[in-house]
Amino acid sequence: MDPHSRNKELVAPIRAAMYDFDLDALRAAMKAVCAPDVAFRLAFPFETTVGVDAYLDKAYAPLMSAVPDLERRDHIVMAGPTPEGNDWVGCGGYYTGAFVAPWLDIPPTGHIMHMRFHEFYQIKDGQIVEMQALWDIPEVMMQAGAWPMVPSLGREWHVPGPATCDGLVPGPFDPAAGAATCQHIIDMLEHMKRHPSQGGPEVMEMDRFWHPKMTWYGPSGIGTGRGIEGFRNWHQIPFLNGMPDRGRYVDEITYHFFGDRNYAAVTGWPDMYQTISHDGWLGIPPVDKKIEMRSLDFWRVENGLIRENWVMVDLLHMYAQIGVDVFARMREFNKVRAGFDPETGRAL
Secondary structure, three states, X not given: OOHHHHXXXXXXXXXXXXXXXXXXXXXXXXXXXXXXXXXXXXXXXOEEEEOHHHHHXXXXXXXXXXXXXXXXXXXXXXXXXXXXXXXXXXXXXXXXXXXXXXXXXXXXXXXXXXXXEEEEEEEEXXXXXXXEEEEOHHHHHHHOOOOOOOOOOXXXXXXXXXXXXXXXXXXXXXXXXXXXXXXXXXXXXXXXXXOOOXXXXXXXXXXXXXXXXXXXXXXXXXXXXXXXXXXXXXXXXXXXXXXXXXXXXXXXXXXXXXXXXXXXXXXXXXXXXXXXXXXXXXXEOOOOEEEEEOEEEEEEEEOOEEEEEEEEEOHHHHHHHOOOOHHHHHHHHHOOOOOEOOOOOXXX
């Protein structure tokens, strides 16, 4: 078996234990494949945790208390080498179950919830040595009617998996196909960075890279855009209006690009630096603050063009860097809810 198919199999017992979410089985499955000093880098407010026990106790035990029938569903599982020679497995999907108790002070709905995830595992010598992952916590806030920030410009909905239903990419690994898909994405991003410093939208040559029916599945707080026009209107134009220096600090970051057949992915912690120097993005004023951003992406290429792009951005981490405590604002919402302390907004 090729190494990248073997790496998918290495992660499979973890995914299986999360489908039924037996915490003891999950702990055993993770310890069997993780290095003792494995680093788990998760979305704000969890941040980086070292070791399986500490990670499960911090991230999953409270979530399972809030969602006792928690279930994981993957719609993308892919693997491959980076140009630097490191091996990664990328998983995208969502967690679901009945939300019956508070989590991170988000009020429970009693109904089924869904929370997107993008999780990337670096594997060396048959062991997971690092995870970089984002959970779409704002999505859960929105479902609870407790998102305290600005409305999204794009469409908020339950983001689907690949239209072709082939995101669980099978082996054997095809090095040529994976490399070609990955290179298409790298070339597209190089053209993207030409705008606005080198000219108008035409310098991006988007028609050369993107399908006419492309869908850009953004994180909750930004939302989904359909077609090049939807992508530009609901994400790119506001994003560049607020942070026109996007792409000028690439020497300060490390990307991890890899491809698997017609899928490609990128992870990095962080993978963007830019300055909120102007108005126009998420209603944030020009605070003139250079921020780091975590954006973890998957792309699906169809007939040589990008048809679908799943994007996660750690917006809670971004807000924290500019001095906005989203959780504190959310607790203000909770003060008038039954079962929450009227002074603190925390669950009684």
